[in-house]
Amino acid sequence: MLHIINKSPFENSTLDSCLRIAKSGGAVLLIEDAVFAATKGSAAESKIKQAMAGMKVYALQPDLAARGVADRVIDGVTLVDYAGFVDLVAENPKLQSWL
Amino acid sequence: MMDEMDMEEGGVVKKFMFVNRKAPHGTIYALEGLEVVLISAAFDQDVSLAFCDDGVYELKKGQDTKGIGVKNFSPTYRALEGYDIEKLYVEKESLEARGLTEDDLLVDVQVLSSAELGALMDEQDVVISF
Amino acid sequence: MSFEINGKTYETDEEGYLVNLSDWNEDAAKHLAVEEKVELTDQHWEVINFLREYYNDYQIAPAVRVLTKAIGKKLGPEKGNSKYLYELFPYGPAKQACKIAGLPKPTGCI
Numbered sequence: 001m002l003h004i005i006n007k008s009p010f011e012n013s014t015l016d017s018c019l020r021i022a023k024s025g026g027a028v029l030l031i032e033d034a035v036f037a038a039t040k041g042s043a044a045e046s047k048i049k050q051a052m053a054g055m056k057v058y059a060l061q062p063d064l065a066a067r068g069v070a071d072r073v074i075d076g077v078t079l080v081d082y083a084g085f086v087d088l089v090a091e092n093p094k095l096q097s098w099l
Numbered sequence: 100m101m102d103e104m105d106m107e108e109g110g111v112v113k114k115f116m117f118v119n120r121k122a123p124h125g126t127i128y129a130l131e132g133l134e135v136v137l138i139s140a141a142f143d144q145d146v147s148l149a150f151c152d153d154g155v156y157e158l159k160k161g162q163d164t165k166g167i168g169v170k171n172f173s174p175t176y177r178a179l180e181g182y183d184i185e186k187l188y189v190e191k192e193s194l195e196a197r198g199l200t201e202d203d204l205l206v207d208v209q210v211l212s213s214a215e216l217g218a219l220m221d222e223q224d225v226v227i228s229f
Numbered sequence: 230m231s232f233e234i235n236g237k238t239y240e241t242d243e244e245g246y247l248v249n250l251s252d253w254n255e256d257a258a259k260h261l262a263v264e265e266k267v268e269l270t271d272q273h274w275e276v277i278n279f280l281r282e283y284y285n286d287y288q289i290a291p292a293v294r295v296l297t298k299a300i301g302k303k304l305g306p307e308k309g310n311s312k313y314l315y316e317l318f319p320y321g322p323a324k325q326a327c328k329i330a331g332l333p334k335p336t337g338c339i
Contacts (some may be wrong), residue, residue: 008122008153010196033125033153041198062166066124068159068173072198081166141292171288178287181295 001026002092006099008033009044014098019047022096024054029080029088031060038064040072052076060085113224114145119154121229123173124164129157130172132229137175140182147186147223148179149216150208151193154229158189158204176206190216234260246328250284253331261329265320273317273329275304280330290335293323 003022009015015037018028028051030038037044038059048057061079064070073079080088089095117136121128139146150158157176164171179187187208194200194210201210211219220226230241234256240248245264247253258277262269269277279300283291291299293311301309308314314322323335 006125008125010153010193011120033122036122036153036156036197039198043196043198045198063124066162066164066167066169066171067122067156068161068163070163071161137289137292141294174286174288178289178291178295181287181291181299 001094001096002088003028004095004097005030005034005037006032006097009037009042009047015044015047018096018098019051022055027056027058027088027092029058029060029085030077031063031085033067035059035063035067036069038073038077039069040074045074048074048077058084058088112143112145114147114222115139115225115227116147116149116220116223118149118151118220118226118228119157120152122153122156123159123162124167124169128229129154130170133157133172133175135227135229136179136184137182140184146184147188147219148184149188149190149220151190151216153193153197155189155193155197155199155204158187158206158208159199160203160205173205179206188216188219232260244328244334246334247331250331250333253281257331258329261331265318265325265329267318267325267329269329270317273326275308276300276314276317276322276326277330279303280326280332284330284332290323290327290332292335293321296323 003018003026005014005018005028007014015034022028036042037048051057056078058078058080059073061070061081064073117132119129119132123129136146136148162171162173187206188211189208190213191210192213201208230243231238232241239252239257242248247257259269267273280290283299297309297311297314318325327335
């Protein structure tokens with residue numbers, strides 16, 4: 001199952017909710033303002049690292065670049081472009097968008 | 100131009116603080132806030148900008164929006180000085196929570212603690228939030 | 230709305246500003262100047278090029294007051310005043326010069 005998060009981890013608790021509820025073995029894709037969660041040194045780093053123990057974590061590269069943080073992505077987070085985004089959606093039969 | 104002169108004759112200068120709390124490209128708040136600030140410069144008021152929470156990301160160096168097809172307005176913050184808007188405050192706690200330091204920012208700012216920023220906010224005549 | 234020079238089409242908005250900044254070139258500037266009834270001299274080009282540089286740096290068209298000050302700093306006080314700029318661009322340096330320079334309408338231009 002693929003979980004998509006688009007809200008910043010600092011102003012919205014969707015990342016916490018998702019990581020609490022999502023079953024391990026699934027995938028999490030961070031897009032739009034949620035990509036800040038994938039950056040080193042941020043207060044969300046430990047949550048993402050913890051999540052990576054049981055899930056695959058992806059982040060949308062163009063959104064990281066747009067926000068000037070593409071050079072500080074946490075090791076182990078997989079970057080995808082728009083085509084990769086489509087592949088993830090196609091590969092996963094179920095999808096939850098944490099709006 | 101006429102309106103500017105009228106304001107000067109009025110002679111009322113108020114302290115305006117624009118509080119920026121949103122990351123730049125996920126929503127329209129940051130850009131709208133910046134445009135309002137630029138327009139406010141025409142009225143010769145005492146304008147200051149505060150950046151806290153995700154608003155600190157508005158000032159992050161190295162933004163490149165080509166891949167998401169929206170305007171990169173981050174260079175415009177560097178134009179504020181030319182508009183005589185020189186009071187830029189950034190909350191220290193918000194920077195730290197995001198793994199950022201003053202060196203990551205594209206303009207000179209004054210870094211304040213939450214308490215200091217709160218005190219400054221309290222001194223304003225008008226606080227406008229984006 | 231649009232105009233055409235040498236087979237190339239330039240799209241404009243209802244006020245005559247170029248829609249795509251990247252379309253701008255000297256031909257387009259000359260056409261826009263004719264529409265504005267401005268005869269381009271070296272002094273005009275100096276301001277136009279300044280505006281394009283400013284836009285390139287800051288991603289906005291400056292307000293008149295800011296333009297005047299910045300021109301004074303770069304090209305000297307005899308050029309950094311409203312009188313000089315209004316003589317070159319009678320309908321307003323920000324509006325008219327920005328249009329010819331292919332920039333969007335200035336923010337905060339009243």
